[in-house]
Amino acid sequence: MTINPKFWKGRKVLITGHTGFKGSWLSIWLQEMEANIRGISLDPPTQPSLFAEANVRNGLDHYVADIRDSNQILKLIREFQPEIIFHLAAQSLVRHSYLQPLETYSTNVMGTVNVLDAARYTDSVRAIINVTTDKCYENREWDWGYRENEPMGGFDPYSSSKGCSELISSSYRNSFFQNSEIALATARAGNVIGGGDWATDRLIPDILKGLESNMSIQIRNPNAIRPWQHVLEPLSGYLILAQNLLIKKKNFAEPWNFGPNDDDARPVNWIVEKICEKWGPNANWKTQDGDHPHEANYLKLDISKARNRLQWVPQWKLETALSKIVEWHKDWTSGQDARTLCVTQINQYQNIL
Secondary structure, three states: OOOOHHHHOOOEEEEEOOOOHHHHHHHHHHHHOOOEEEEEEOOOOOOOOHHHHOOOOOOOEEEEOOOOOHHHHHHHHHHHOOOEEEEOOOOOOHHHHHHOHHHHHHHHHHHHHHHHHHHHOOOOOOEEEEEOOHHHEOOOOOOOOEOOOOOEOOOOHHHHHHHHHHHHHHHHHHHOOOOOOOEEEEEEEOEEEOOOOOOOOOHHHHHHHHHHOOOOEEEOOOOOEEEEEEOHHHHHHHHHHHHHHHHHHHHHOOEEEEOOOHHHEEEHHHHHHHHHHHHOOOOOEEEOOOOOOOOOOEOOEOOHHHHHHOOOOOOOOHHHHHHHHHHHHHHHHOOOOHHHHHHHHHHHHHOOO
């Protein structure tokens, strides 16, 4: 199955976390397909932000709200009466979760409960996709990809909070949605990268910040291997999954991995070298000294299930994704419009689906 713009035209879609990096890209894609969107989120988490630079607010109902506020979330969801909910709002940084564990757990655990419980009391809802992470698995540092039926875990507060979010989704699916009209799925993506990401403590933004300021790039864990993928890859999976949830309902109300092909799970130092090469001369990097909080060293996803049952496959090789990112940021810094850059890449991607 491919993404069907006619399916989305006029459809009422609610997105939590629409002011973030992934939420902004998803909002732009749905706006281009003329969906009727309401976004619930805190203010953009960075300055600059893709939400502001790409004028995402123009084309959806924008509400600033905290998903930890159960009464407000219930009011905003019931008032809008969406058919589809994409739940992306989260505290999404591993290192920040060590500094603010209470915020991380309250947002990622109780925030999920609040969204799912509000959906339970909203008659219009037919499909929910709770976006979690590849880090929700109990990481055993093994050489093969994690499958959807592997145990949940998480060493750090962020990873374990997302494992909890998965367990909450499973509980709500079994306890409340089994005999209802609501089909609930979860989506676990890899390390998502793309133009317009200015988050702190994230590899690609840190690299680009160093390149733009002509400074040596500081890298924490050069040998860590991650399942890197352009942001449009998992978003295409979410959209295809949502279409299936609406059409075939409970057959797809399960967990799903949306990661890259095996050969695109690469070490950090490979990513840095490739971006420096694509950026141009005088780019350099070094390993950052000092002790750092624990982060998984080896992580891959098995995407056989999405490939076989959704016919979803990654479209852009990692090297292509890195070229798209460098191209996006160079064009943006030269004064080109951020929204136009996003729409151009969305069209390029969708034309090969």
